[in-house]
Amino acid sequence: MIPILQTVPPHLVTLADHETHALGLLDANARAYFSGGAGDEYTLRANQQAWNQISLRPRVLRSLVGGHTRINLLGRTLAHPILLAPVAFQRLAHNDGELASAYAAAMQGAGFILSTQASVALEVIAQAIRDEPQRGPLWFQLYWQHDKTLTQQLVQRAEQAGYEALVLTVDAASSGVRDRERRAGFTLPDSVFAANLAGFPAPPPVILEPGQSALFDGLLRHAPTWDDIGWLQSITSLPILLKGIMHEEDARLAQQHGVAGIIVSNHGGRTLDTVAATATLLPQIRAAVGSDFIVLVDGGIRRGTDLLKAVALGADAVLLGRPAIYGLRNAGAIGVAHVLRLLRDELEVAMALCGCAVLADVTSAVICAGRTEAPICS
Template structure:
C-alpha cells in the first residue's frame, strides 16, 4: 500500500495514544509497516504484551489529599521529570525523514529520556547535538569487540548518561511478517554508527555443524562480555531484554546497575511471557536494590501505574511514539508523551497517589478466590 501524505499537524480526532496507529499505517508503506508493527513468528508475545495489561485491575482510592503531587524520579544519579522514557528503535528514518533527530526534539520538548539505538539512522553525536534531552545509548555488542569499545567511548564523549546493553537478540527473531513483506532498508537508511566496522566472513562449517550454533552464534556476547563492559565504562550499565528471575539475579551478582524487563516488543522469541507478567517475578527475586524498568505494551497512563505498582521504576515506550512520529513528526511524538504523562497523573490522583513512591501493589485490585469481576455470561 503506498503511503498517504502526512497530516502536517495533530489530527483533530486523536484523543488517546492508540488513535495514532491507523494514521501511522496510512503514512507508511508496506515495507516500513511490516518492520514497525510485526513481531516474531506467530506474534503471540506481541499480543500478550498488550492483553496482559488489560487483565490487571486497579483499586481506586477516594478523598485522598494529593495536592503538591508530581511524577519526578531519580535514577542512576540523575533526576527525571517523569517515568516515560523512549525505547531504542533502529532505523527511525523509515518512519519520518527526520528520524531520530525529530524524536530527540520531541524528547527535549517533553522532558523525556531517550534511548538511542546502535542501529540508529543518525549518528549518535548528531542526536546529542540537537537538544538537551537526557540520552542513554543502547549497545548491541558487535562481533568486532574493538569496534564495540569505540561505540562505548563515543557515547561517553557525546554526553550520554547510561549504557544499555541489549542481551536478548544475539540472532534476529523469526520475523515472518517482515519476510512476507520482503522487508529491506530503502536507499538512504542505514545503521550509520556502524560505518567502518569490519564484518566477520561467512563461517566455513564442517559437516554436521549448525549454521545457528556454530555460525550465527559464533560471535554472540556472553556474560564474560558483560563483565568486560562493566570494567570498561564509567557509565551506569543496564541490561535490556531480561525476562527471567535467574538472569536478573546473575546481573545483580555482576554489579549491573539496572535491568529493563523486556521481551524486545515480541520481536525475538515468540511465546515469551508478557513483560508485565515477568516483572513481579523478577522484582520479588532481586528485591529493591536493583532498579527495574519495563518495556512492552504500554498504551495508557494506567499501564504505567500498573508497571510501577509491580516493581518498575520507569517504563519505555516504542511503537506508540513511532506512530506519532510517522503521523506528525516531532510534534506527533511529543504529543504521545504528553498524553501518557497526563493520563499517568490522572490515574495517580484517582488511586490516591501523589508521588511515584506512593504507587505499590496495594493499588491493584485482587478478586476473591474463585470470583471474577467479569460479568457473568448468560
C-alpha cells in the first residue's frame, strides 16, 4: 500500500497553521481525541506556554561554516533531533494513518515510533520503510498487556519485523479523565481499531469483594512495576526506553535499572492534569542522570526555537505528536513531511541566529528562563 500523495495548501507555513486548518477538517469525534487533554487541560496548555516563557540569549560574530543538526542516538547518526511520537489510531485523521506518517518520517530522516495501539499493523509499517537508506530510527512503543505472554508476543513481533528499540510507556496505568472525549461521546468507528492487538483475548473478569476498587483492585493488578523492567530486559535484546518520566527520582531508578534512556513526558497533558510542563521538568531530570544518559522530551513543541530550548535544557532530541497528526489530516504523508521540514528549517535558523553551528554549542548559556528551572538571567 502506497500512501496517496496530496498537496499542502500554500497558506500553511507554520505548525500553528497546520493545526488551525486541520481542526476545521477533523470531525468532532477525532478532534476531541487528538486535541483534547485530561481534566481542565491546564497541563495541555502549560506544555506549550512553558517553552514560550524561556527567552533566548544569542551570540554573534561566530563562525557557522559547516554547521549541521546531526546527532548520535543509540549508535545511529540522525540528520536532526526529531522523532515522531507514538500516537494511536492515526486512521482517525487520514485513511493512510500510520503508514503515511512512517513514510514521511523516512523521507525527512526523522525517527518514527509506532504505537501499540496503531491502526496499521507493526509488520506493515516496518516492511514499508525499514530498507529506506535515509530513514531515522524505527522504534516500537509498548503498552504492557494484562498477560505477560501477550506482552512478550508484541516484543517478539517487533524484533522480528526489524524495530530497533522498545519504548515502554510508564505514565498511563489508567486512562486520564478526558472531558472533551466524554462530551463528544468519543467512539472508534468500525474501520479503525488497534491492529497490533487484533485477536488478543480480553482481560478475564475480576470478581471484586465488597469495598474493593474496580481501578486499584481490578485494572491496576496488571500494571507494570520496577520489578517488571528486569523481566522485559530478559526477553529482548532491544534497547529499552521509558516514556513518561516526570520525576528525577524515577529518572535515577530508570538509570539504575539499566534502561537505554528515558523520555520526559506527561503524555501531552492527556493523562493527569496539573502536572508540570515538560520544559519545567526537563532540567532537573537531566541533572539527576548526568550528561551521558539519553534523555528525550515531548510536549508542546511547536517551533524550531522550542526545539533549540529543549536541547539547551538537556534533551538529546524531541518527540513530535499532535503537529504531525494535523499535518497528516491536511495532506497525508506530504503534510507530515511538511511539518517535519518546517521544524527542522526553523531549528537551523534558530541555531544560526544564536551563534550555534552544531547542537553541542546549544547549552544553558543560550537561554534565560521564566518559570522553568533553567538558569535565570541576571
